[in-house]
Amino acid sequence: MNNYLTHWSLTRRKVFANCARRFAISYIKNNSAQFPHKRRNKWRSPWDLMIQSTREVFFQWLSDLHKNTIWTNKTIYSNIRFKIITNLYTFNATKGADFERLRNQLTNQGYLRFKKLLRQDLIRRIIGGKIKEWSFHKRINPVKFGHLEVYCSPDIVFKLGKKWNLVRLNFQSERNQPYHDLELCTMLLWSRGNQYLPNLDNKFNVFGIYYHMGKWQQKHISPTQQLLQETKQLLEKDVHNMNLLLSDFNLTGDYDSLPLATSKRYCKRCPYKKKCPVNYN
Numbered sequence: 001m002n003n004y005l006t007h008w009s010l011t012r013r014k015v016f017a018n019c020a021r022r023f024a025i026s027y028i029k030n031n032s033a034q035f036p037h038k039r040r041n042k043w044r045s046p047w048d049l050m051i052q053s054t055r056e057v058f059f060q061w062l063s064d065l066h067k068n069t070i071w072t073n074k075t076i077y078s079n080i081r082f083k084i085i086t087n088l089y090t091f092n093a094t095k096g097a098d099f100e101r102l103r104n105q106l107t108n109q110g111y112l113r114f115k116k117l118l119r120q121d122l123i124r125r126i127i128g129g130k131i132k133e134w135s136f137h138k139r140i141n142p143v144k145f146g147h148l149e150v151y152c153s154p155d156i157v158f159k160l161g162k163k164w165n166l167v168r169l170n171f172q173s174e175r176n177q178p179y180h181d182l183e184l185c186t187m188l189l190w191s192r193g194n195q196y197l198p199n200l201d202n203k204f205n206v207f208g209i210y211y212h213m214g215k216w217q218q219k220h221i222s223p224t225q226q227l228l229q230e231t232k233q234l235l236e237k238d239v240h241n242m243n244l245l246l247s248d249f250n251l252t253g254d255y256d257s258l259p260l261a262t263s264k265r266y267c268k269r270c271p272y273k274k275k276c277p278v279n280y281n
């Protein structure tokens, strides 16, 4: 019998919304011979690795900026290149490809994305010293919210005047984001759990900086109690639906019986596309 699912993260939410089979293989613990846990996530698509690598390098850059160390363009480029090469090997994404060409293409794409991000107003103000009180955070520790564990920390937090500003960076956003506001407001739960920040909702601004169609865009929200309430309901509902899927899965123990993605595009980057029934339909 599987345990009740209690974790919520944006990544889980997106996978769940796109494909039940992929979600179950990724997050439901099971003694399946088909997908033993130790063999999971061994492959990632080169495109996803470019996004992941660029994000990782951006955090290294932020860490150095925080210590007043500024990178040259050459350092940015070579760090992205190195990270991409390492990740391509780590996640077995080199097979069957013209490696040199792939590496150069991905590095150029990551570099361009990185440089465009540095031109975003908020980031420019941090670089230029106009925003002095700031910190960055990695989304590795969950926050307790009732019976749930929620991965919701902001990527950057800064203070301007009396307001705290919570920023989430999304290096590749989806075309449709019907719950974008609520997803961004999950950062408020992190701030309530964080002892260093005040827990009054009207003292916050929430920002989403996201890459879409070749451009970085910015969304600003002034959160209200109503939004915070709806955000909590979203989390509860998501995890409830994930547990309904878990119950369905427990009936058969068969991943292939679960609903599949409707977008072929999504399947292209899926680590579990080999032997997936979607290929036989």
Ligand code: SF4
Pocket (backbone or CB within 6 Å): 019, 020, 021, 022, 260, 261, 266, 267, 268, 270, 271, 272, 273, 274, 276, 277, 278
């Ligand atoms: S290949 Fe597509 S349908 Fe199959 S598990 Fe992956 S995302 Fe789902």
